[in-house]
Amino acid sequence: MADVRRDARLVQLEIVSAAMGARRRKRLRSLVTNVAVYGSLLVFAFITLFPFFWMLITSFKLPGDVFRLPPNLRPSLLWTETPFANYTQVLFQFDFLRYAGNSLFVATTAATGQLVTCSLAGFAFARMRFPLKNVLFGLLIFTLLVPIEVTIIPEFLLMVRLGWLDTYLPLIVPSLMVGAFGTFLLTEYFKTVPASLEEAATIDGASPFAIYRHIFLPLATPALASLFVIAFITNWNELLRPVLYISDRNLRTLPLGLTTLQGQYESSWTLLMAGSVISILPMILVYLAAQKYIIRGFMSSGIK
Amino acid sequence: MKRRPFIAMLVLVAMVLGLASAQTLRYFSWETNIPEETAALIAEFEAMHPGVSIDFEALPPDQYWPRMSAMAAANNLPDVFYMSSGFIFEWQANGLLANLQSYVDGIDLADYFSGVLATTRFPSPETGDVHAVPINWVGPVLYYNQDAFDEAGLAYPNDDWTWDDFLAAATALTVDKTGNGRIDQWGYWVYGRYAQVEPWIYQNGGRILNEARTRLEVDDAARETLQFLSDLVNVHEVAPRPQEMEGIRQQDVFPLGLAAMWVDGSWNISNNRSIIGDQFTWNIAMIPSGPSSETRIGYTWPDMLAIASGSEHEEIAWKFVEFMTGPGRPAETFLGGTVPFYRPTAESEAWLEPGLQPADKGVVLQLGGLPTRTSFTPNWSEWRGYGAAEGGGMNGELDLVFNGRKALDQAIETFVEYGNQVLSRSYPEP
């Protein structure tokens, strides 16, 4: 009896120690995985951040120091009496705050508008049947394939006809109405929503708009947030259109303002980099703000 | 009651007069780097001409030309705008520029570098009517690192330098300072760029265009020059292959001390100053004449102001052009090394800047007195390979030669054939 009990205790002990060993091995393995994951993350991070650092440091250099050999990352302006000279010059001499405000207005309006028009169209393309659907969708994708360089002059002549020169209309309206990219994105995204959700809502008597508004839009929060970020950035960076359409100094957008730092014979690189640093800050903010909607959209756990 | 119509009439007359004298000129330039100076000049002009106001806008060349072309297409050109030597021919040929000959007849050209007017005449550079007025002109010179010459115990370049003198100096200046088997300072730096190649050709009496400038035709003197330049890189190895300098801006090779001599446009004085600072002493000289040269040629070309044909304000636009290109514009508004069209400004101390480098800045002015030769034609950027298309055309072919990837004769054959295809669009076979 006693032996049996002892054996049983032994077996129990063996099981426990084996389990502990497995746990230890598992912990070790997860440590190795973690190191590998963090290692690769850090390597990627270094490579991705390098040009940004280069830009940041160049914006704190004296003009003659940008192209020194061998190349260095010494922000030489910081050792002078006016370490922020490049930034103050860009901000005040070139009226950058106003340009930034203008860009903010244009990019926000266009991106917000795209959320509405693209999601409406995307919903129809993904969930409805109608004549010419594939033709229209094809045409939409097709517009993405034509380089802007060959359509911009005809577009300019159209805007002249419409009397839209020197307004924000040419920068906002076309982008807001036809987001081919956004429509395509949301169409694909909406297609992944199980049909059962839609059917259930229809049985409950919901209107098409209500289904779009209350079922599909919330589900698409991650895609909508991504689209907003991308549309914002695209519109924020747009250069060719402002060059052609905007004359009035007070209406200039940031990229248009930045061009004034480039010259025929020479460019002011230190100012240009200071201006670039300023001009990407709003994009970073928008991205950070959108991130929490992109990751785990709050309703996405609802899909079953 | 009776006086009312009278008052109304008065108001109307005043308004008409007001309208007549209140004129708004639209003015476009690519000089983005002197906003305050330009604003001051405009304010001065507006003060001299009450009732005239000027709407000014500036974009750098990459954006300036698409914008101007779009405005021309919409028939909405500004009254006064900048014009470049590379594009003026096509703009003249398309009737977009007002004929300014009668106005120019009214000014005393003795006060100006009138030689550069050739570019503005149409249809013939010699006898045609002037269609734009130069603001400034530029031309290539020989830059040299004075400290490097001193170190090598060499005499500085002078007007009598021959190609042999140049080669001897370049050889002595090519040194491996650290002794690691790699050259740290080359004697010279050249790639296929127009401002680095054509001046040598012209100083050897050569031509790359036929007399009528309708076809590419590389004559013997030009071939001889291209061979000389190619040999500097591939045979004598006193200049680096262009691909060796890839990643460094071409205009920085000399100021960074990687090459002790360099030929390029006079506007580089400004970049040299900002990069070299007081790290070494440098200067400029005339480009050496080749063995086939008979007379010195000045390879110079202007940046210009033009008036749109059909401008409603042509009279006042001319007054503005005259003001901006004449004595009214101070030397400080000309970026280092671009020469004011108005001679007294160019010859003033304010422009010559004694005490600043290069000590012999006046050498640039000598170019203005010489007979000129250029390679500008319709679609010049395309066959020459310029700006965003620098990799192509004649520039690209010559780089293949300098990189040791193609024989010179073959490269010449290729760029001549390509160039003549381009030119035949403007000048079809008779």
Next chain:
Amino acid sequence: MRYAKFTPFLFILPMLVGLLVFRLIPIGFSFGISFTSWNIFSPPRWIGFDNYRTLLQSPAFWEVARNTVVFALVFVPVVMGLGLSLALLVNQKLRGSTFFRGVFFMPYITSIVAVALAWKWILATRFGLLNNALMDWFGVQHPPSWLGDPRYALFAVAFVLAWQSAGFQMLLFLAGLQNIDESLKEAAMIDGASRGQVFRFITLPLLSPITFFVLIISLIASSQTFEVTYALTGGGPQRASTTLAFYIYQNAFVHFQMGFASSLAYTLLLFVGGLTLVNFVLRRRWVHYG
């Protein structure tokens, strides 16, 4: 699902109007222009099929077309692989993943000029960080000219562009990953599936609609690229790194041959459009919808 006949048109109305007015009118106009000789600043002149004939006969066009294909073959797989890897990495419940998500997106918003200058710094023949490393650490005597050698320039541009835009692909994949039901993965894990199997049999198929979207968008992006080319190599040496979009830009706004540029654009469209269509047709084979 059945909806009233007019309902779909109400949903697409704003897009439809915009498409017709702001996209198809300029596109139609520029298609017409491809049959003319037009320098923009003077009226276009009708020349029929001359532009198309010229381009088909020009060796430059074929060289550029070949570059475009090679570029796409390098860029698309690299950028999609990078984008998906980054998305999977930062989608894990890791400390600091929010930070890394931000970091990996940075190249996409950093100005192209800064990106190009920084990369020139790395890739420069002499004094370049990469070549210095090759010489000092690996004893390479004559490291290559990454941007100046026709054998490498195109790949250098494709790589830098892939690096620059991977954050964008990452963002799209990340949005797609959010739509995958975690409970499915967990159930599979309980049933004894390995991480690799979960990825292969659950994540990838469920992600396929977004993968399809990213594929098409990357293909289009590769055919439209010109800013990085411009800033990094200028399309050189000679035409070695010139792809069609950059060639179109050169012809449109450097040479002002808008007619020729337009004919190039519609040739490119035929090509990329064909590829896109093929992808749409092949979609059934590998894309799974919910």
